[in-house]
Amino acid sequence: MSVEAPIAAGIAEPLRLGLLIGGRELPSERQLEVHNPARHAELVGTVPDATTAEVNTAVDAARTAQPGWAATPVAERVALFERIADELTARADEIATLEARENGSARSIAAREMLGTAGMWREAGAYLASALAPKEHESERGFVRITRKPFGVVGCIVPWNAPLILTVNKIVPAIAAGNAVILKPSPLSPLASSRVAQIAAGILPPGILNVVNGGGEAGAAIVAHRDVRKLSFTGGGETARHIMRQAADTLTGVHFELGGNDPAIVLDDADLAFAAAGIAESAFRRSGQVCFAVKRVYVPRALAREFGELLAARVDQLVIGDPLDEHVTMGPMNNAAQLDHVRQLRARLDGSGRDVRELGHPLTDQGWDDGYFVRPAVVLDAEQGDEIVAVEQFGPILPVVAYDDVEQAIAWANDTEYGLCSSVWSSDQERALAVADRIEAGMTIVNSHLFSRAGTREIPFGGWKQSGIGWEASPYGIDEYLQFHSIDVQAAR
Ligand code: NAD
Numbered sequence: 001m002s003v004e005a006p007i008a009a010g011i012a013e014p015l016r017l018g019l020l021i022g023g024r025e026l027p028s029e030r031q032l033e034v035h036n037p038a039r040h041a042e043l044v045g046t047v048p049d050a051t052t053a054e055v056n057t058a059v060d061a062a063r064t065a066q067p068g069w070a071a072t073p074v075a076e077r078v079a080l081f082e083r084i085a086d087e088l089t090a091r092a093d094e095i096a097t098l099e100a101r102e103n104g105s106a107r108s109i110a111a112r113e114m115l116g117t118a119g120m121w122r123e124a125g126a127y128l129a130s131a132l133a134p135k136e137h138e139s140e141r142g143f144v145r146i147t148r149k150p151f152g153v154v155g156c157i158v159p160w161n162a163p164l165i166l167t168v169n170k171i172v173p174a175i176a177a178g179n180a181v182i183l184k185p186s187p188l189s190p191l192a193s194s195r196v197a198q199i200a201a202g203i204l205p206p207g208i209l210n211v212v213n214g215g216g217e218a219g220a221a222i223v224a225h226r227d228v229r230k231l232s233f234t235g236g237g238e239t240a241r242h243i244m245r246q247a248a249d250t251l252t253g254v255h256f257e258l259g260g261n262d263p264a265i266v267l268d269d270a271d272l273a274f275a276a277a278g279i280a281e282s283a284f285r286r287s288g289q290v291c292f293a294v295k296r297v298y299v300p301r302a303l304a305r306e307f308g309e310l311l312a313a314r315v316d317q318l319v320i321g322d323p324l325d326e327h328v329t330m331g332p333m334n335n336a337a338q339l340d341h342v343r344q345l346r347a348r349l350d351g352s353g354r355d356v357r358e359l360g361h362p363l364t365d366q367g368w369d370d371g372y373f374v375r376p377a378v379v380l381d382a383e384q385g386d387e388i389v390a391v392e393q394f395g396p397i398l399p400v401v402a403y404d405d406v407e408q409a410i411a412w413a414n415d416t417e418y419g420l421c422s423s424v425w426s427s428d429q430e431r432a433l434a435v436a437d438r439i440e441a442g443m444t445i446v447n448s449h450l451f452s453r454a455g456t457r458e459i460p461f462g463g464w465k466q467s468g469i470g471w472e473a474s475p476y477g478i479d480e481y482l483q484f485h486s487i488d489v490q491a492a493r
Contacts (some may be wrong), residue, residue: 001019012217014043014044014419015044015046015098015191016045016046017046017048017191017195017198018193019048019213020197020210020211020335021061021358022061022064022206022207022210023201023207028048028049028054028213028448030048030049031048032048032187032215033045034102034187036099036102036371037371038321038323038336038371039322039370039371044089044098044102045098045191046212047187047214048212049118049187049213049217050214050218050221051217051218052218052221054220054223055182055214055219056221056225058182059138059153059209059227061206061210061425062181062207062208062210063152063227065206065208066153066208066491069175069179069208071181072205074128074129077175077361078125080203081121081122081124081172081176083203084118084121084151084199084200084203085118086117088114088117088196089115089118090392092118094116096110096113096114099164099448100323100331102190102192103163103334104249104287104331104334105286105323106331109285112264113164113165116168116456117165119456120352120456121168121172123456124172125395125488126475127475128144130475131148131482132146132177132178133178134146134484139488141491142491143489143490145486145487146485146487147485148484148485149485150177150481150482150483152179152180153179153182153225154179154181154182154228154229154232155181155202155228155231156181156182156183156184156232156233157184157222157232157234157235158235159186159234160290160335161191161286163186163192163193164192164193164196166193166234167304168184168196169234169257169473169477170234170472173478173480174232175204175209177478177481180208180240181209182212183209183210183212184211184212184213186235187214189492192237198211206301212437220246223247224249226250228250229253230254230443231243231247232255233254233256233257234257234258235258236258237258238386240256252293257461258418258466258467259421260292260463261342261416261420262292262389262420263294263297263298263422264294264296264298264422264424264425265302265406265413265422265439266301267406267418267424269427269431270425271425271427272306272307272353274447275307275312275405276313276314279398282297282448282452283297283396283449285313285450286331287331287333287334288397288398289333289338289395291467292420292421292449293449294450295400296388296399297311297399298401298402298412298413299401299403300403301403304381304402308400308456310316311400315376316360317329318360319361320361320362320363321363322363322376325363326474328363330360330373330376331371333395334372337371338394342374342444343374343395345388345391345393346377349377349379354379354380354381354382355379355381356378357379357380358376358377359376359377377397378381378397378399382400384401384412406435407468410438410439412458416465417465418444418463418465418467419440419442419463419467420441420464420468421444422439422444423444423446423451424446424450425447429446431439432447441464442460442461442463442464442467443461456473457474458474459474460473461473461477462474
């Protein structure tokens with residue numbers, strides 16, 4: 001790939017961010033470098049690697065600011081959120097480009113993510129008043145009033161794969177509910193989400209949104225702090241287990257959005273070309289690094305070969321290269337560890353005798369080794385017991401498994417420790433609904449996957465089993481950041 005790939009004017013200078021505490025940008029003792037996964041030599045920016053002491057300072061600022069924010073009328077909160085949405089919309093281009101450069105997602109995908117990132121602030125206005133409205137009813141000796149109150153300080157820890165939307169999924173409802181937030185982005189993709197937080201924090205009262213970038217030490221310091229009353233984490237299961245063990249010391253509640261191994265079940269009456277196109281699009285987006293991407297496909301045995309060829313033809317259309325190039329539909333992997341994980345899976349598959357097709361086209365044949373690039377692949381004759389079917393590949397390899405009857409497909413779809421999203425593909429909605437209803441997952445989409453118009457507006461997002469604890473986005477997402485206070489008012493005598 002060409003190292004002379006277009007770089008928009010004004011973005012070549014590395015972005016150097018400090019800690020964001022109490023409404024001020026502060027220097028940090030330590031720094032982390034963020035490099036472009038498409039061109040290792042390119043420094044995109046630097047962020048702090050926050051120490052425990054710096055995290056503690058941020059928590060103090062949040063704790064001081066929070067009561068005033070909790071007392072702010074809903075209409076004022078909503079007005080500030082509208083201003084944040086306007087400002088983010090005005091800066092969307094710049095931030096989407098920054099995300100593409102630090103994260104590796106095609107710029108067109110980052111641009112769509114930015115629309116959702118701005119929209120999330122605006123949508124809070126639609127549910128906030130009803131979420132916070134007290135409920136009152138008479139009782140035998142007086143009346144009962146039930147209100148919902150914020151926790152105080154909330155810790156939000158996010159991963160690298162879709163950093164913008166995963167950040168606002170947490171910080172918007174948490175702040176809307178009246179909490180103050182300590183945000184820790186992933187050191188593997190921290191710049192764009194920090195930029196969004198910087199813009200929002202400049203409009204919110206000082207101390208309501210604080211950003212402490214860093215790695216494990218900063219995350220652990222947030223988790224351990226006694227004044228952090230709720231933890232909201234998106235990331236891997238191992239980290240989640242570690243956080244849960246640590247949170248036991250302070251009995252802090254956790255909200256987890258974790259990994260997935262999403263099944264797509266194609267029924268025998270499906271439009272195969274439509275299903276192949278839809279499944280290809282949702283499995284290979286962001287190089288497969290999406291928690292609820294299609295990770296395995298079940299197809300009736302008689303149709304498996306035809307479906308596999310249609311799928312392979314679609315995947316072969318992917319253009320791999322620099323995310324900033326408008327022709328590119330698949331960028332590099334985000335980081336070396338993820339690339340290594342995918343390469344190892346591929347190496348074991350290549351030796352397995354399975355029909356593995358390596359597909360897609362590099363934009364140019366130069367510079368491939370300057371970035372974390374890998375070609376997408378499909379496995380056309382995978383079997384249920386295969387490693388590639390059982391694990392969360394979180395990369396651009398998709399197995400297709402032939403099934404003999406629908407009962408078997410449902411049983412195989414559910415035979416996993418995960419339960420995030422899923423899909424059923426059929427020309428008969430009622431039949432699809434009956435199958436969808438039996439899938440063990442937080443969400444099932446009929447005739448699509450990853451793309452739901454109802455999405456963040458109406459559907460709570462979250463996982464069963466080891467895919468998570470709690471729910472995010474939609475009007476239900478705010479529930480994670482509120483606790484009840486019930487007052488039972490009785491007659492004096
Ligand atoms: P990760 O668990 O390695 O890191 C996530 C965050 O936790 C990062 O900010 C990291 O710095 C922080 N962290 C690391 N150690 C910590 C500690 N000891 N205490 C507190 N925080 C700590 O995950 P990742 O590699 O960044 O993300 C990939 C995983 O995230 C995949 O499994 C993917 O499926 C999952 N994911 C889930 C969703 C969802 O909504 N369900 C969305 C995206 C990604």
